[in-house]
Amino acid sequence: MSDHVLPAISADPSAILAGVSRRSVLRAGMSLGAVAAFGGATFAGTRSAFAAVAQPTISSCAAWGAAAATSPISINNYRPTKILIHHTATANSTDLSQAHAFALSRSIQQYHFSRGWIDTGQHFTVSRGGFITEGRHRTLETLAGGSTFVLGAHCTGQNETSLGIENEGTYTSETPPAVQWNKLVDLCAFLCQSYAIPASELYGHRDFLSTSCPGNLFYAKLPELRNAVAAKLGSPPPPPTRTWPTLQSGASGFRVTTLQYLLRYRGSTITADGAFGAGTKSAVVSFQSANGLAGDGIVGPNTWEQLVVTVTQGAVNEAVRGVQTALTARGYNVSVDGNFGSGTKAAVVSFQNASGLTADGIVGPDTWAKLVI
Ligand SMILES: [Zn+2]
Structure with a gap:
């Protein structure tokens, strides 16, 4: 399972820690700038001033029975600036129960241990039944603070700046079920609010690495996801992240x-x-x-x-x-x-x-x- 993550995840996340302290300072400054630019007066105040989106229920590592991490979890002492969307590349299960979601989380953790990683790679998992679970330990603890985040292992080159969300299933030829989609929107909106991440900064794994993840049909819905998250945050729909020409009959060159x-x-x-x-x-x-x-x-x-x-x-x-x-x-x-x-x-x-x-x-x-x- 999770074939997409094999070449994509840093086998040893601690290896990319060098130089973090200096960048932490820089990124902290950038994050503050982003807050001011993103929300203006209503967004730049205390966190309680823009607590419009309630935290969705997220089952902790303890709740789903995670094994202990094999090494201490590393914390990035600044805010993440984007969210990466993944699919687990596992079966499109028809078991929509919480028990299944918990079993999936345990299975992913064991799989990631087998890859030599210290813990689950991603920060969150959303099951097809709409149950959200904490991925790597301490993710919820840092989320509560809103100013730091756990160094995950979900996309080489992006772990220092992004949160990773795994969505159960394979979305190359079908789209995620509504209950899963809706919980993903809730989760993304809450994360954007907590960390002052603009809704435009939601990406697919494939935006950064050569991978099919999160599947063609899920990837195609990312503009819709950005719009839905923006709507929940009460911010204007984000502009397209890239500018493309429009070509039609009669064009040449x-x-x-x-x-x-x-x-x-x-x-x-x-x-x-x-x-x-x-x-x-x-x-x-x-x-x-x-x-x-x-x-x-x-x-x-x-x-x-x-x-x-x-x-x-x-x-x-x-x-x-x-x-x-x-x-x-x-x-x-x-x-x-x-x-x-x-x-x-x-x-x-x-x-x-x-x-x-x-x-x-x-x-x-x-x-x-x-x-x-
Ligand atoms: Zn992925």
Whole structure:
């Protein structure tokens, strides 16, 4: 189970503690700034001044019978700035009981022990029956304080800045049940309120690492999740986290060619000729219909968000041709051969540096968006 977490979790979270104290100071400052920017006068006061969202019931480690952590839990002495959504990649159980939720939590903890981790990796788990459990020990204790959080192990590179929520199930071809979804909204809203995290800062695991988690159909609902959380917080709906171009029939140019390569990556056999004709529209409609989107043939933010795929050095596929097409159009000297080699990586890093992105050479959604905007 949890196949998505295997390459994604730091095997030894303590290894990333170096330098935390200096960053703690910086992040504490940033968090205070975020409070002021996010909520203005009503949000910048004491915590009680914006206690509009009640804490949902969260069963503690003691309640579900967690084993003791094998090492002391590390605490980040600052607030998290974002929340990452995962799915457990376990079966879509029809057992909606609390007993099942508790058994799942114990099972995940044992699984994570078997990976050599000191405790459950994530901070929270939401069962398909809508039961929320504490993940790593001391998560609830730090949440109550609202100014620190437990160093989890749910996404390498993000553990120092994010909370991780595992949602029971596999959501590649179905969406989470309403009771689970509603509890997730409640939990996210409460976490955002407690830690002054804007509703825009809810992400999928795949936004940061090459993984299918939290599944295509759950990932597609993240804009809806952000909006629902914002509504609960009484804040305006967050703007889309990324800006994408809108492409439709009659469009032409490298953006269309890139789109066509992405459609080919997704199984279409259209020619990548840079002209948005009837064949491209048909391929777009097919993709949209297969992914729970309105099949209007117009490629806007929701379609782009689901169409792009994270690619890194070593990938050989049509999506890489899309990257190379866009890089070429932007003046980088790379071959459009579909082979993500060192030359392509160097161009990506250069482009990322020039675009204010994290220069990691990995083409994830943020880099895709900048490439095609
Ligand atoms: Zn995940």
